[in-house]
Amino acid sequence: MLPETTLAEAAGLTMLNGIAVDEYGRTSDPAIWAAGDCASFPLPGDATGARLRLESVGNAIDMAECVAANMLGAAQPYIPKPWFWSDQYDVKLQIAGLNTGYDRVITRPGTGAGISFWYYAGETLLAVDAANDPRAYMIGKRLIEAGRSPAPAVVADPATDLKALL
Structure with a gap:
């Protein structure tokens, strides 16, 4: 499955197997956030810089909740529970x-x-x-x-x- 990233690409965001986000859900433009199966995030605990994009409803919900809280200032890294x-x-x-x-x-x-x-x-x-x-x-x-x-x-x-x- 390929993520739909047309709008993000048009906005000039960094793509790495989807929309590249940091551990909080921020994209390469600090004013834009992304979550769900279109977003690739750093694999927690991996020092090599590996990234992960999970294609599941559970991940989309969990990540969206975390990123929404971060947009409001929570500063909580997203830790997937796949x-x-x-x-x-x-x-x-x-x-x-x-x-x-x-x-x-x-x-x-x-x-x-x-x-x-x-x-x-x-x-x-x-x-x-x-x-x-x-x-x-x-x-x-x-x-x-x-x-x-x-x-x-x-x-x-x-x-x-x-x-x-x-």
């Missing part, structure tokens, strides 16, 4: 977090035909992909949002009660 879902025939795919920079994936069987994939960078939980495993998704999402990272070996053990990790 989550996505999609129904693919008989599979409900749910994703929490971003797996950018992972070095290990833990595969965990769910109930029935469910399965989840837990992405780690070292000992830090980055993301969870769950297919027909809503319990793993919800627990993974809550752990990521709380900044908690259960040990990969604990997650890999099918005997582990995921809810106990909260």
Whole structure:
């Protein structure tokens, strides 16, 4: 998907995979702000200058709320809490977090035909992909949002009660 940036380009704003904004939502023109799936922002915690543009309703709402508050003087950096879902025939795919920079994936069987994939960078939980495993998704999402990272070996053990990790 390509973001609609015609108006921003005509205004002379910097484009970097969309409208480039700083961590607060300001564009290259300090009087113009942008939010949503047309805006690319610095990837939090990345020292390389990597940028991210998220194409989801949840991000558009969260980012717009943050940028609106910043327009009123809040000066709060936008920290994305990415989550996505999609129904693919008989599979409900749910994703929490971003797996950018992972070095290990833990595969965990769910109930029935469910399965989840837990992405780690070292000992830090980055993301969870769950297919027909809503319990793993919800627990993974809550752990990521709380900044908690259960040990990969604990997650890999099918005997582990995921809810106990909260």
